[in-house]
Amino acid sequence: MAQYYKQPSITESRVNVFLGWEAFNPKGNVAPGRMDQNLCGRLWRQHDRSAVNISVASTTRPVTRPDRATLKSHKYRPAGVGETFGPTFSTHLFRVEIKVPESMDGLPVHLLWDSNSEAMVISEDGLPLQGLVGGDSWCRRADFPLFPDRHNSVAKRGDVVRLYIEIACNGLFGEGRGGQIEPPDLNKYYKLEECCIAVFDPVAWGLIHDVTLLAGLAKHLPEGPRRANALNVANQVVNAVDVGDRETYDAGRKIAAQFLSKKNGEAQSTVYSMLHSHIDLAWLWPMAATPSKGARTFSTHLRLMELYPDCIFVQSQAQLYEWVKDQYPLLWDQICKRVKEGRFVPVGGTWVEMDCNIPSGESLVRQFLLGQNFFKKNFGSICKEFWLPDTFGYAAQLPQIMQGCGIDYFMTQKLSWNLFNKFPHSSFVWEGLDGTRVLAHMPPSDTYNAQAFPEEVMRSTNKNKDSGVISDAIMLVGHGDGGGGASPAMVESMRRMRDVDGVPRVKFSTPFEYFKNLEAKQEDLPRWVGELYFELHRGTYTTQAKTKLENRQSEILLQDAEMLSSLALLTASSAGEDFDYPISKLTQCWKLVLKNCFHDTLPGSCIAEVYRETAEDYAKVRYQCMEAFRIALQYIKANCDAIYKFTRGAKRLKTEVTNGHNGNGSDICDLHGLMICRGNMNNLQSDLRVIETCVAMKLATTSLVWQECVVGEQKSLLQKESNSGTRRVLLATHDTPGGFGAILEPRFLTKSSSEAIRTVQVSAKAKADGRMVYILENGVVTAEICETGVMDNLRLLGQDKPTREALTQKNGGNRLVVYDDVSQFWCGWDTEVYSFEKQQPIGSAVSCKIVETGPLRVALHVKYPPTKAGSTIEQCITLRAGSSRIDFRTEVDWKESRKILRVLFDTQVRSDYASYESQFGYVKRPTTFNHSWEIAKFEVVGHRFCDISEPGFGVALLNDCKYGYSVRDSTMRLSLLRASKSPDDTADIGKHFMTYAILPHWQSFPCHEVVNEATDLNCPPEFYECPSVGQIPSSMALTFEMQTDSSLEATLDTAVISAVKKSERDSNALVVRMYESMGARGRAVLRCPADYIIQRAQVCNMLDETVPSSDSRLEEVQNGEFVKSVLLEFQPFEIRSVALFFGELRN
Incomplete structure (x- = not known):
């Protein structure tokens, strides 16, 4: 035997040249002219282009619901290798006819197809068979076995195969112009590079994977004899094999087997491996392209299940399943079969893998409600694990929402991208805002797109931060983001690592199996309390402002449409009539809103084409909600007299200042x-x-x-x-x-x-320095607006306490500042901490004039000079009677590039923490920069308000469509607009309308006034x-209301109603969802509309399923034989849902 020269780097290079591929891609690192030197060049032989006849039909969009008739109905023309097709995001359907030549009789024959794009093989009957990815991509998969149902996939001479191939003119990751995340080149054409059949060599295939694993182990095993031996054995295989002589391949495999057959000891950890493909519903491609991405990915894994009976595929997102169900019915039938077998595993429980920063709490609940409904209806069971590998932060209320929707486990990955601090856990117990706990796991392989390389398996153990408690981990294998999923090469690699000495055992498994194993160790696991803040992508709180505005408005529209439709339904039921509650239409609206909550769409990190799609969706939602609202409103209006009669005038309101008359019959008016x-x-x-x-x-x-x-x-x-x-x-x-x-x-x-109010007033006067100042006052607050547009003073007036100044005289408030906003990596995603260092204040106002003078509101119109880029800003600053809230209605014509616009209020409040509204509550975050964990939160997400308080006084900054806040020391900042240039180079350019408000208040936060004023600003x-x-002789309230009642020992006054809707489980029930908003504990009363016929009340979970009465903490308050009110116990930040079962009017 020849001497082995111990030069590891040279030997490694020799082995790689022998293999001829990189990242399982045969075109990865070898020039075409040298393919005869390596194993990859021997995977295919007898290439025959003449055996394939193709013709093409260009289509405007992917073929949906394909069958024989529709596939044949297109007009085809002859086509051939070398032709180009386009432009970007167009589709082209090829008809392919193959006749197997005599030379390939009894051999495994594959179709080789490379259109330098994504593609999908479809049967004559319209069944998607497999996805393809061409070009030099590391995700390349360009072959399709023609006879997978036969033993060893062999062909017979004279076999005729007819297929269709649909190509999508885009790469797996879109088609960025000059870079992956750049705006797309919309006029690119794709060349059909290869179309032929060839004989596949399974022996070469086996050998190449043996040696690939040896090479990987030689590089990534710990230093020691086993690692050195792996390289020596790989070198021996190279010596034993003549690439040009297939007869030598078996000898090489036997040498490799001697090393790979050595087993692990009992103490070795286990990697729970599952095939997976994270599919972005929209990102660098329009959403319209995603259903076919789903079909390509799903069909690929169904074929892998045929080839490898032990592999398991997991997939999330009910929306993706619904698209495939609606558009590819034959494929759907196969998916359902594999789901029953337990090999195609639905996970996640949500409609999409959503953003968790921007959506409201109710929106998050509906993600689970619609998702779990879909999985239950179509697959017979709900998901038990929340699956969210790729999103930009995780709200503190998610654990409670998860458990309320039947989920106990949580899998994520994105926190491994943290830029400032490494997240300290791999497996942990996550405790939410209310104390609810769920088991969480973050795969230590640090990717949700693993390719089953040895280094990824080793990392699953070596980088496990909780290996002292449990060293086992999940590994997700398959190309993601753009779909594609796993390849046969990945499965071959995993199978070889099932039990190899020195390598963690790789086990095909399900998430549920892993989490049940983890559950046994949960008492010893570390605990993380509160939000999972992501230390990256903070610009997504602000990018694509119009989409964020439309999302918030759509959430409110749906809330209103459901509420008024519920009142109409309750009215009809109580009167013994029928009302057609539009549950189907409203559900479709929710699906559109939830779809656009996807974690690249709503955050603003998609190409421009996506936002044209979302605008159409939001327009549909607006129309349908307004129709539902109009119909319900008309019904209530038409039946108001009947309502008055059957409620016997209950809940009459006092009439001394009522509409129509007062106590002595004067002041009659006609407004009804x-x-x-x-x-x-x-x-x-x-x-x-x-x-x-x-x-x-x-x-x-x-x-x-x-x-x-x-x-x-x-x-x-x-x-x-x-x-x-x-x-x-x-x-x-x-x-x-x-x-x-x-x-x-x-x-x-x-x-x-x-006389019940003091009217609001506005005046102007000159200051000592000659500047004009405008004074807005209403007996509650006094504000001084300088002619520059800056608020110099804001004083809260106290009747029994001294006046309190809210802002510093040095900096004041309403300072509009433009900052440089150049990111390190991801333009549309990131604003950086150094952006605060380079700023340019908006210039002093060029005009300032009074436009409203009371008695109910005063208003000041301010116009600012254009910026250097030509952006313009105008404001109406308003103060209403009786309120301490000052609104800044702002119009911006934005023309900047890589800038961010913020407004600043420098308060006279000292606090180490600020409070930010989040879903179903609020979170506190530091205002100090003491260490890296605090500095990392230089920009944070907040919903309708942020508040900074000290004992007895506070200042809140409210908004109607913004989410990015920054509070440093006593200065509050709200991010209004960004101007990112990729992946959408037109992002946020144009006109924007927004309102933010400043609210000084006497009580320190938490307090009702901030929450209620934020509600009033957003949905007055x-x-x-x-x-x-x-x-109707007097006012009458048809409202659900949270109240206190001392006689019932119900003193909690911080509960808020989130939704009133028809139950998903019972057509004779409404569901009212409430939450405790300020971290208090106690009992509250849910008062139902007076004398409507509520027969009983029962607590339900967030899936609208009623729970046993022993667990309800609920008491009914009767009015005769019917329910008048419901007494509920609340824990801090608890979310509660009650089903109200209604009936007909009593005799």
Whole structure:
């Protein structure tokens, strides 16, 4: 035997040349002219192009629901190798006819196809058979076995095979112009590089995987004899094999087997391996391209299951399954069969793998509700593990939502990307905002796209941060993001590592099996409490502002449509009538909203084409919600007299300032209608609420206190713009109850009772330095706005306490600043900590004038000079009667590049922490930069408000469509707009409308005023004029309301209603979802609309399934034989759902 020269690097290189591939790609590292030197060049022989006849039909979009008829119906023309097809994101359907020549009789024959793009093989019957990926991509898969159902896949001479191949003119990761995440080249054409049949060599295939594993072990085993021996054995195989002589291959395999057959000891850890493909529903390609990505990926794994009976594939996202079910019915049938076998495993439980920063709490619940409904209906069971490998942060309430939807386990990966601090755990117990705990695992292989390389398997043990408790781990194998999934090479690699000395045992498994094993160790696992903050991609709180605005508005629209439809349904049921609750239409709307909550879409990290799709979706949601709202509103209006009669006038409101008359019969007016409420209107500084609305009545002779609107119309989600004959005005309600629902004949303030408020005033005066200052005041607060647009002073006036200054005199508030926003890596994703170092304040206002002077609101219009890039900003700064909230209605025409616009308020509040609204509650984060964990949170996500408080006083910064906050020391910043250039180089360019507000308050946070004012800013009460309602003699509330009641020992006043909707489980029940918003504990009363026929109440989970009464912590408060109210116990930040079963009107 020849002497072995101990030069490891040279030997490694020799072995790699012998193999001829990189990352399982035969085109990976060898020039075509040298393929005869290596094993990869011997995988295929007898290439025959003449045996394949192809023709092509160009299509505008992927073929859906393919069958024989539709596939044949296209007009085909002859095509051949060398032709190009395009442009980008177009599809082309090829008809392929293959006749096996005599020379290939009895041999395994494959079709080789390389269109330098994604492609899918489809049978004559329309069944997707396998996905293909061409070009030089590391995800390349360019062969298809023609006879997989035969033993050894052998062909017979004269066999004729007819197939269709659909190519998608894009790569697996889109087609970035000059870089993967750059905007796409929309005019690229793709060359058909290869189309032939060839004989596959299974012996060469086996040998190449043996040697590949040896080479990997020689590089990644720990230093020692076993590692050295692996390289020596690989070298021996090279010496024993003549690449040009197949007769020598078996000898090489026997040498390799002597090494690979040595087994592990009992103490070796286990890697629970599963095939997987993380599929982005939209990213560097439009969402319309994703259903076919799903079909390609799913069909590929179904073929792998035929080749390898032991492999298991896991896949999340109900939306993806639904697309495949609707568009590829034959493929769907095969998926269902494999699911029953337990080899195709649905995971996740959600509609999509969603963003967890931006969506509301109710939106997160609906992700699980619709997802679990789909999995239960189609596969017979719900998912037990939440599957979210790739998203940009994890909300603190997720553990409670997960458990409320039947999920106990959580798998993620993205935290391994943290830029500042390494996340300290691999397996841990995650405790949410309310104390709910779930088991969590983050695969230590540090990827959800593993390729089954030895180094990934070794890393699963060596990088396991909790190996002292449990050294086993999950490994997810398969190409992801753009789909594709696992390849035969990956499966071959995993099978060889099932039990090899020195390597963790690789076991094909399911997530559930792993988590049951982990569950036995949970008492010893570390615990992480609160949100899982992701130390990267903070720009996604702000990028694509219009999409974030549309998402928030859609969430409110759906909430309103469900609420009013529920009231109409309850009205009809109580009156013994029918109302067609639009559950199907509203569910479809939720699906559109949830689909666009995908973790690249809503965060803003997709190409421009995606946002054209989302705009169409949101328009559909708006239309359907407004239709549902209109129909329900008409029903309630038409039946208001009947409502009054069958409720026997219950819940009458006091009439001293009521609409229509006062206590002595004077001040008669003709304004009648219905007001929609979305939350508490109590617990505020004032009982007065100013409402902006459109009315048709003649205001000149009315007795109401009113004011013509001059400033731009406030966002009104449901009410149409004023028509001819109507006027947009401000009205005021007084002592109107809070709640979630509708109030018939609300009480508006009349002139005879106007002493109930102090009117708001505005004035202008010159300061000593010659500058003009504008003073807005209403008896609650006084604000001074300098002619530059900066708020110099903001004073909260105390009746029994000293006036408190909210802002510093040095910097004040409403300072608009443009910062440089150049990211290190991911332009659309990231804003960096150093962005604060380079800034340019917006110049002093060029005009400032008073446009409204009361009595209900004052307004100041401010216009700023253009920036260097030509961006313009205008504002209306408004103050209403009775409120300490000052609104900044802002219009921006944005023309920047790689900049970020923020507004600053420098407060006179000292606190080490600020509070940010999150889903179903709030989280506290440091305002200090003491160490890297705090510095990493230089930009954080918040929903409708951020608050900084000290004992007895606080300042809140509110918004109606923004999410990126930064609070350092006492300075509050809100990010308004970014101007990223990839993957969408037009992101956020154009006009934007937004409102932010500053709210000083006496109570330190947590306090009702901040929550309620944030609700009022985002979804204020809306009034709908309706003369027919005037037959009701006094106001009547058709609302669900959270109340206190000392007689019932119900003193908790921090519970909030999140949704009122029809139950998914019982057609005769409504579900009311509530949550405790401020971290308090106690009992609260859910008051139902008075005297509606509620037969019983029962606690349900977030899937609308009722739970045993012994676990309910619920008491019914009866009104005769029917339920009047429900008494509920709440733990801090607890989310509770109650099913209300309704019936017909009593005799």
